[in-house]
Amino acid sequence: MKRPVYINDFSLRCILGSDEALVLDSLTNGKRGTFTMYDVAGVMRPAATIDPATLAPVPEQKFDNRVNRLSQAAFSAIENTIRKAVEKFGADRVGIFLGSCDNGSEASMAALKCFKETGAFPEGYILDYQRADFPAQFIAQRFGITGMLSVHSTACASSASAFVSARNNLYAGNCDVAIVGGIDIASLSVILGFASLEAMSDKPTNPFSANRSGLTLGDAAVFFVVTKEPSADLCTAKCEGLKVVGFGESADADHITAPRADGEGAYQAMKAALNDAGLDASQIGYVNLHGTGTELNDAMESRAINRLFGEANHADVPVSSTKALTGHTLGAAGALELAFCCMALKNDVLPAHLFDGVVDPKLPPVHLVKPGETAKDLKYCMSNSFAFGGCNVSLIVENGLA
Template sequence: MYLQDLGIICALGANKADVLTAWLAGRRIQPAPAGWLASDIPAFGVQTELPSIPQNLHQYACRNNRMLLAALKQIERSIAAAIAAYGSERMGLVIGTSTSGIAEGEHAVNVLCKTGQMPSGYHYKQQELGGAVEFLVRYLGIKGPAYTVSTTCSSSANALASARRLIRLGLCDAVLVGGADSLCRTTLEGFAALGALSKTDCNPFSKNRNGTVLGEGAALFLMTREPANLALLGVGTSSDAYHISAPRPDGSCARAAMLAALKDADLAAGQVDYINLHGTATWQNDAMESLAVGQLFGNITACGSSKPATGHCLGAAGAIEAALCCLILSDLNPNRCLPPHLWDGEADPEMPELGLVSLEKTRPNSLQYCLSNSFSFGGNNVSLLIGHS
């Protein structure tokens, strides 16, 4: 299915051009505690001023929905044109998230504990997993199928796969699809309790890696069957059924997801120009992914992790990283530059060598197909193959 337009906001910037420029330049943002959360855990927060939720939709007013609205406003004209062309009944909506507006719920409970009353501005719809979809349905007047996908770190990658199915099944002519996740203490403290967070930075595939750094953001796409320059060409999924949080160590299920995406797109591994690795910088995930990618692509295919630049955006990661792939394939990148893999350069001798991109490396002649990996808790693996149609 074709990707007509996209909007994105993350720690790198608040629009397509700024995000791409910062990513290609190897901009390394220093993670810092999100002051509004009263947490001392470093994270990649969005620093841009966010749009306000309209007063008639005040019950959905939360940071998560404000980031979605920031991404939506970048493509609102395209969405309006699609609704006019197909009708609101033929427009679908699929959003991936894992935190929704939990931060607003945390604040409300704190106020309740101190005063005995919930704050007047709080509404449970701010933190419901389905709240973002309800908000966008009411904001845009969408009447087609609309639902939330929540599979932790692969949520919005699964949302893109689900949107493609809606169109293929003839249930929709167009789908607004993507994801959003905002920082909250519940997630930060939970990942810290798992021993999965770094106290310094995100250093994927290094022998010195010591955990990930969380981030936040949103990305939205307009997907239709009408031809466009870029398309979701292949989707591959698999399930480890191995452990609630640890991946299958041999990488076999991650490899199966990538193989399925290649088969779905009718492409060989050697035709992929760039792989956006899941690359969380956690010990087990990087070890597993290096095995899976090394077996399929060796050390020739250019690859890297965007998480040192954006943070691990959890339920929004799949959509944000798919959007990053679209940006390097787009006309905004006429020189076909590749983004550098940000790390300390000290490879782990226990892992296969991969084709990690240095700051100086570019691909001036050909950049047609990108693979984006999202590997989640419970072994829910998704690989998306995006390319020129």
């Protein structure tokens, strides 16, 4: 039985901005956001971070941190839709489902520094600032929501996992409308952590290139308002016909950080999403790759894509990684890239694949979208999120009006 989730509204903020026309122009023409260089243990590394000075303070002092300031900047564009949903369904029937990995490490790092220097934590510091559900608490408090809160921290798949959870709880009757999305920042602790794993590049990420040398981290916040039935009074014009129709998950159970090298887990997640949607791979018009620019991810993902779509005689399906434009936004990546798929569907465009043009001959061939490449009658897009621990999620979004 099909169990679609209808998209009524969405908003985003990343290094490309929040104005959807400008973001769409950057996506289709392969225009990278402005990356900032950081000194990481003596090596300068780029990150797609948003200048904190451009983010307004959160009025509620308890919640005023960089993560929630970024959330506030993103959800301001859909605030009216959220308030209408609360009014229509009731505050206790609105669920919040987020993906996030770093909710407050900056506060904890500063507190630990203070403790080291003075022997005491700063006045007013509490560990609540780093609770996994802190960003969800902020949204609930802002809109007076008393329904269920669920925060997923499954690394790079977090907000894609949140979509699966939102669908399950909508159909289980635990909520009538869901605010679902992701929020993450490239904090110092995150940058240092990925550098210690030797996963960060000292140049902007170069996915699927023979010269790829690692990922670039980034900031983003993305939110959707979704229901299990069409809702004419909630749905905005830009979202008419948009619904998530395929949800696929798999677990590699192979390595704590590295993906399974043969791409079996990625293949199984994509196959599960197709089966859930009742679709054949040949019906997919575009795939947003996980495409981190690391040696291991791009190798296994190209194998999985080539295998899945090759079986359907559709190996030339257009694909791209938008992380070269936005950085890898970790817990927000799944939601951000699903939003990009929605924009592609409504505008019949394809997000460009930005890299140095040096194709890796060791990878199975895939059709990487060139800047300016367009689509015709685009109806289904797939978005992949493949995380640490082999947590794989694939989502399929449909434009029902195409």
